[in-house]
Amino acid sequence: MAQQASPGAQPSLLEPARLYEIATGLRPFLVDTARAGATTSWPLIRNRMPNLPRLYRDDECVILWLVDEDGNEGEPLLASLITVGNRQMHPRFPVIAEQLGLSCGTGVAQQQTVWSYEVLKVHQHWRHRR
Template sequence: MPAHGGSVPREGQPGFLEAGRLAELATDLRPLLEQTARTGATTTWTVIRKRLPALMGLHRDDESVLLWLVDGDRDQSDPLLSALVTVGDRQMHPRFPAIAEQLGVPAGRSSTQHRSTWSYEVLKAHQHWRHRR
């Protein structure tokens, strides 16, 4: 089985993308998430794919890497734009706690702490980007 950067897909699943391609896609995704924050909203991968067709068929692991890359070079005081990607009816994405931890934002150990950290990051993102262009 190839390492994460490989190109052999699993049965019925898309293959992993190269790191350079993921960085390009993160550059495309960031303005969309900034706009989402400015409007005080959240979004889902379904909506993101409609706005950025290049993300169609993106592997779930690559989605997580992409969100990490979007926030990877932010100032440490900046909120996590990746928190704005939700599932269902504005519910925390299940991978948010791991992504937050990787980015140096302690998400806690319990599901209550995870949701609290997520809610706070969403609020901070909305406030931070509300008046920015």
């Protein structure tokens, strides 16, 4: 008999194929978010994608990395559109950006500046593309 997870239990790590599947489904949503000149958050993504399983933070990072890894060379990072709180930079953005080749520096102010500029570039890049 399978054990039922307790309400506060952590989700299990997902298989790489499932992470890629989620990233493939998430990319169009992030492109639409960019076209609208907006940002989003994981709670809003879960509302938009109700079948999305509960994710570890590490899985969320892998998914965002896959979203941008699947893009064209030189495109600004859609991962920059994921925010926390009151539209603030997601704390894992600098790590994801570094993994994708965008240096964010080490200081918080420098990382914030790089993130803000990347959000602007994403909005401009996708504004008139179909």
